[in-house]
Amino acid sequence: MTIIPKITDMNEVEFLATKLGCPDLINANRNQLNSAARQAISYYLKKAGYNERDIAKMQRKSRATIYHQIKTFGEFLQVKDPLAVKLWKKLGM
Numbered sequence: 001m002t003i004i005p006k007i008t009d010m011n012e013v014e015f016l017a018t019k020l021g022c023p024d025l026i027n028a029n030r031n032q033l034n035s036a037a038r039q040a041i042s043y044y045l046k047k048a049g050y051n052e053r054d055i056a057k058m059q060r061k062s063r064a065t066i067y068h069q070i071k072t073f074g075e076f077l078q079v080k081d082p083l084a085v086k087l088w089k090k091l092g093m
Helices: 012-020 033-045 053-057 064-079 081-089
Strands: none
Touching: 012 033, 012 053, 012 081, 033 053, 033 064, 033 081, 053 064, 064 081
């Protein structure tokens, strides 16, 4: 099992969005890449030990949205969706 360190200097979502190449992700639209990047970040942060409430605050989304993002991205990884795998690798996983 991989241990994921918590990021403390800046908002974790902003840091991870920059790492994925989507620095303005919080204000971005709902195109496929931005949606997948938000899902990847939610999934990553959940694996890092954050709860859905905190992830929702960081992304300025509802908890229901975060639950859905985590579930959806996990399903995409299971079927080895190319975009999901690419984003997951960019996050260093």
